[in-house]
Amino acid sequence: MQVPLLDLKLQYQTLREQVRVEVDQIMDSQVFIGGPKVEAFERAVCEYTGAAHAIGVTSGSDALLIALMALGIKAGDAVITTPYTFFATAGSIARVGAASVFIDIDPQSYNISTSALRSYLESCKKNAQGQVVSHAGQVIRAIMPVHLYGLCCAMDEILELAGQYGLPVIEDSAQALGSQYPSKNGAVSAGAMGDFGCYSFFPSKNLGAFGDAGMVVCKDAKMAEKLRALRNHGGEQRYYHKMIGGNFRLDALQAAVLAIKLPHLDSWSAKRRVNAELYRKGFAAAGLCSTLTLPTQPYAASGLPNHHIFNQFVVRAPRRDELCAYLSESQIGNAIYYPLPLHLQECFACLGYKQGDFPEAERAAKETIALPIFPELTPEQIQAVVDAIAAFYR
Numbered sequence: 001m002q003v004p005l006l007d008l009k010l011q012y013q014t015l016r017e018q019v020r021v022e023v024d025q026i027m028d029s030q031v032f033i034g035g036p037k038v039e040a041f042e043r044a045v046c047e048y049t050g051a052a053h054a055i056g057v058t059s060g061s062d063a064l065l066i067a068l069m070a071l072g073i074k075a076g077d078a079v080i081t082t083p084y085t086f087f088a089t090a091g092s093i094a095r096v097g098a099a100s101v102f103i104d105i106d107p108q109s110y111n112i113s114t115s116a117l118r119s120y121l122e123s124c125k126k127n128a129q130g131q132v133v134s135h136a137g138q139v140i141r142a143i144m145p146v147h148l149y150g151l152c153c154a155m156d157e158i159l160e161l162a163g164q165y166g167l168p169v170i171e172d173s174a175q176a177l178g179s180q181y182p183s184k185n186g187a188v189s190a191g192a193m194g195d196f197g198c199y200s201f202f203p204s205k206n207l208g209a210f211g212d213a214g215m216v217v218c219k220d221a222k223m224a225e226k227l228r229a230l231r232n233h234g235g236e237q238r239y240y241h242k243m244i245g246g247n248f249r250l251d252a253l254q255a256a257v258l259a260i261k262l263p264h265l266d267s268w269s270a271k272r273r274v275n276a277e278l279y280r281k282g283f284a285a286a287g288l289c290s291t292l293t294l295p296t297q298p299y300a301a302s303g304l305p306n307h308h309i310f311n312q313f314v315v316r317a318p319r320r321d322e323l324c325a326y327l328s329e330s331q332i333g334n335a336i337y338y339p340l341p342l343h344l345q346e347c348f349a350c351l352g353y354k355q356g357d358f359p360e361a362e363r364a365a366k367e368t369i370a371l372p373i374f375p376e377l378t379p380e381q382i383q384a385v386v387d388a389i390a391a392f393y394r
């Protein structure tokens, strides 16, 4: 049986009529950039996440970029993040001229290790202004944790450290819109915990647009105003520019599609969790539980429905590369997120990292494989994936 990694056509079939009506309305109105559709979607995201302000932008990458710009982060500064993430996380830091300071990941969650983060911060000196200085001598200006694969980082610890060291937090929530975290103050939503939260609506995300789209949310009203200006070339008043921004505007067609999809997001994420459970049962029945390491669900006992939203279902597997080749030959979709950690990327050689600096990120890059998890996957397809993996290890 053929099993794709992702099939977006199935979801579209259920929304086709509604989408076409909206698209027609926008065509008739000829309002394509910003406007009521974008504003309505921004309000819907605030309501859904509990964030105070939402600013629709062109992509998740630009959401990260514009948050860094709003903080005035620039050349000579550094931002702490994880080396095991999609390129855009550290790419956005480099785009404002700053350096990434990488911290290794926790091997279970694949998210930034809070004990490694604490040790690093404790090892840093402070400058005369009381700012934390990286080992390479840059001023550390922010922490950018990534809620990888739809699982929130250990945010209580991260926010506590951020508070202690006076660092704003930009949550890279590109893969985690809707993911919930049981904080010491109760349930909170990915992106709404730090000073900024950045979402991607790339089509393969749990909430996907019909192209590129993104959003940045924030707590502070002044920052929200600044972000709105920055997404429009830095101008608050037309043709007058106090600062330099860019064209980071979300268009009405994407906002309208996303607004139609948002009410379905929780049920789609629930289906992803059902699929994860079917894998768990299937691998147990096939005797593969000691061979594969399945995703951890550290917040499951909290009772929060969206304790994990499985943007990806990633397992550790022995002989990973051979398994990938075998699955591809058997027409079972799979992918490697991510084969080369960011500290070893050619373009970041200037940061001075080397092989062995982040052993857990390097091990994850060699050992993990993502399996199909999209909501419309059938139990038969999941069994076919399990059977193919069982046949490989037989």
Ligand SMILES: Cc1ncc(COP(=O)(O)O)c(C=O)c1O
Pocket (backbone or CB within 6 Å): 059, 060, 061, 062, 085, 086, 088, 089, 146, 172, 174, 175, 199, 200, 201, 202, 212, 213, 214
């Ligand atoms: C962790 C992470 N950060 C940032 C991004 C960038 O989002 P976009 O592709 O919308 O620019 C992505 C998207 O793939 C991502 O997964």
